[in-house]
Amino acid sequence: MRFEEYQLDGCFDEMFGEAGQPRPAARLLAKRIEGLPTEELVSRQRAADRALVQMGITFNVYGESAGVEKTLPFDLIPRIIAGTEWNRIERGLKQRIQALNLFLDDLYHDQHILNDGIIPREVILSSKGFRPQCVGFKPPRGIWCHITGTDLVRHHDGQIYVLEDNLRCPSGVSYVLQNRQLMKSLFPGVFASARIRPVSNYPLRLRDMLEYLAPDGGPPRMVLLTPGVFNSAYFEHSFLAQQMGIELVEGSDLVVSDGYVWMRTTRGFEKVDVIYRRIDDDFLDPLAFRADSMLGVPGLMEAYRAGNVALANAPGTGVADDKVVYAYVPKIIKYYLKQEAILPNVPTYICSEEADLNYVLENLDKLVVKAANESGGYGMLIGPHSTAEMRADFAQKIQQNPRNYIAQPTLSLSRVPTLINETLEGRHVDLRPYILYSKEIFVLPGGLTRVALKKGSLVVNSSQGGGTKDSWVLAENELDEKEPALEGQSAKTEAAPC
16 A cells, blocks of 8 residues: 555645655554555455444434444544644643633632623523523532543644534543554554553543542442433443443433432342433433433432532533633633633634624635534534525524524644545544543543545534544654654645645
């Protein structure tokens, strides 16, 4: 398998520099791939595909008429992240999560940030993620956002930007762990000689974090609360519960009595101390939120407020997922930490502000427009790839409810070589690192690299045809410091815009 036909197309490539030579961190991997016959690389990819089916690594797509369950596509060419670059990303993520946790605690108590006019009060009060039921509540250990998945992208200028925050029920970490196991079996020689930071300790870190939240007294009983087998992330729910050695339960398995949460077992009812909930706030407790919910546990919020059970993540964290609130995060960091953001936001236009609204409506063909509370690639317009009819439809939606929309410049997104049929082609990627907030903040090295498998597409979500890659964070800046620079063919460079 050779790289001489690989095109950079003017994009920032995670494996190759502008001159077409492998970046220092990727030299060993590029050399190994160069040395593999095409049929061997294709054979390893097919082996990975078979393994995914055998392991049942799937996700569900809502609304699919042909069947809801699909295998998540996986590409065996990993993304390489140099150690020094990752150190900066890690610092930036820790800073961001610390500030967001302080923001959430302030929001549900004294609201200093609103009183001081840093964020307009109406932005918060109109947010679908703001929960009046949580006002005045103090979560265990003062932590609201226990598990966070923060989406990062790299523009063609080489800068890493934060694209969005996911503080409610972030998904995808199971694919990080399974992808790594696959890569170790596909490229054992590389792992034997490399200094790639491990990810296998995540379930232990997650369990330790849950134990830290437990009410005092005795070994805690912990469970993972899932909506059930038809949820898009059910594979992950069952996988994480198994890896942590805790029970996987549905709402019907739990009951609240005498202010405590109890789990039905073959030995009778047993008290539950910590719930890792993978159910959105709306469905968590029909007595506190949506009365028609059949997924949650009646009375759960009462037990939570009494301090008799801990929930991760805390209800109410979704206000920080609001894409309009996202636009204020640099100000949130400055307000609480007196620091500038290490990782910048993508420049964002807030459609509820008149000047921004006018600009957005006049430039829909150049911008990406997002609904404030949608995810999975839904509720979004990518201006340069849209039709006049699509833009007219979005303009009407924006004008009807400007609070619900933001807009951003169209980023080019960096690319990584990807095996398409029997050739290597560049495909756009993002990165979702996972952050755990316990006694200290832990950032899983790397995270989930999502790849847009459709040529030219910028949408990496699995529900929109995307796949995943393994993410290798190096302990040093190179896979092997003694490895000489790659000789022979290099990738072709083109002046075409990305």
